[in-house]
Amino acid sequence: MKQKHLSFLIPYLLWIILFVIAPLVLILGYSLTDAAGHFTLHNFVLFFSGGTFIKMMLNSFWYALLITFFCLLISYPAAMVLTKLKNQQFWLMLVILPTWINLLLKAYAFIGIFARNGMVNQFLHLFGIGPVPILFTDFAFIFVATYIEIPFMIMPVYNALKEIDPALIRASSDLGASFWQTFRYVIWPLSWPGVESGIQAIFIPSLSLFMLTRLIGGNRVITLGTAVEEYFLTTMNWNMGATIGVILIFLMTIVMILTSGKRHKKEIDL
């Protein structure tokens, strides 16, 4: 019986081996070899010695951090309100709907909105302002990235908030807590697992965004994702591209460990 059940896993295992484990091994292999296929650590030395790559890495981190932060800032209150609304399924649909639209399509739509003769500038023109350059700025990049990632923060936070027993809120208030105290000591810690998955779902992909950096950021914003694309498709230096890939994976793992770390409680001796 047990054997039989395990055999159900075979299609999935094949998938994992072919498309997850094998590529990872390949990337690692490429990163540790040179163009001729000889073992070398040169790629990593190059990455950490030149200021360019370090700067690029910090840049990626910084942008991913900003995107995640703005997503959380907008999504958390929205999710709180959502849990109190009447037609929650309908509102959730509206939140999820944009994720069904192709990313490229959304990016081009924003090009239209932010362009020199785009909607925003036309509107500003009514007040005699502009035209202001919006497209190809850091602002535009973060704005669009945040817009695209918001549903991935709202959903887990909403689910976590929804799971909080309303009696806990009453209990907190009963014990004398103000709204902010209840939020700080009860709602926020209990919704943390949702925030955590939101952060993981946004921060990690944001580290390697490249399409938006190109289309909306106009290649002014350079992240590790852009660099990987450059090395693989333009300069054809697969070894360096793979090295950056390995470092990205390493960074993502660190984020995973940091966000899911269990906080240890201090023991109280009475």
Add this chain to the structure above:
Amino acid sequence: MEIIKLDHITKQYDDGFVALRDINLSIESGKFYSLLGPSGSGKTTILRIIAGFAEPSTGKVYFNGQDITGLDASKRHFNTVFQNYALFPHLNVYENVAFGLKLKRTPEATVREKVKDALHTVRLDGFANREISELSGGQQQRVAIARAIINEPKVLLLDECLSALDKRLRKEMQFELRAIQKKLGITFIFVTHDQEEALAMSDEIFVLNDGQIQQSGSPVAIYDEPVNDFVARFIGDSNILPGEMIKDFEVKFAGKNFECADAGITPGEKVEVVLRPEDLDITAPEKGKVTVQVLSQLFLGDHFEIKATGAGTEWLIHSTNGVKIGQEIGLFFDPEDIHVMRLGETEAEFDARLESYEGDGEGDDE
């Protein structure tokens, strides 16, 4: 001393459902009260209005003479033990109990001292570092009580908080709740649908049905002198028989006239007679006041529950000795065992009538 007063409280929900109709009650300090009623009777709504989680549609809530109707729950001097305890799952026992004190920025040393005391009161010494998920239902119950008493509330509100426990543990907690109440000397208001629980613990019970207080009084008074057939049926088992008042201290039911302890009712008035099953003594047919035939018998461990028929009605009898099915038996009862209820008499009218022939109006505290 009166500590809480509900004055003409009504509660109607947005959908038109009337949860409470004209509730007036007075709570004194240092006593154990129960709000007893079936589900939907409004007992939890009353508790929520006192706690500040719900606002009455009309009427006022007073605390020590001050109107607190619109006051936020967090500012009232009451604490609640919730139905499913509502313990904070992300905090351990110590942090749960200390919650109320930490909010007030109490110094750490004082918090420790008080948490230790509270845990000792609920007999959970040494449980401070446990996680909530590691506790049994009974232990969670105790943590909930410790958390609620740490703020030294003037009134502790308990919302059906024993109903999730098994029977044995429930009995044990009844004793303990009573002991804790005596020790702290504060008012407890306990909401329950379990009449045994209410009878066992309370100084005073409010029996509720359909958003109204049906009767209030000591457990003994309510059990012995139910004001209407709802109370008689809800509190304990009873035989309720149609009857007719012949004159003071004489009532006719089951086809015969009997001496009774009730008076002040117009002769000839239709009444209902309550006979508690444990007040019916089984004797030989010729010695009994009525003769009945046994229909069925259940053994319930500490007593037999016997159903019998005779004198034009069905009888429920509790007896420590068994009988044979089909056997003819006599039932004997004293005049004091007969309780006469007037149809549609309110609690106030009942009290007034009792006073008229007992003379002191303190009939409750026998």
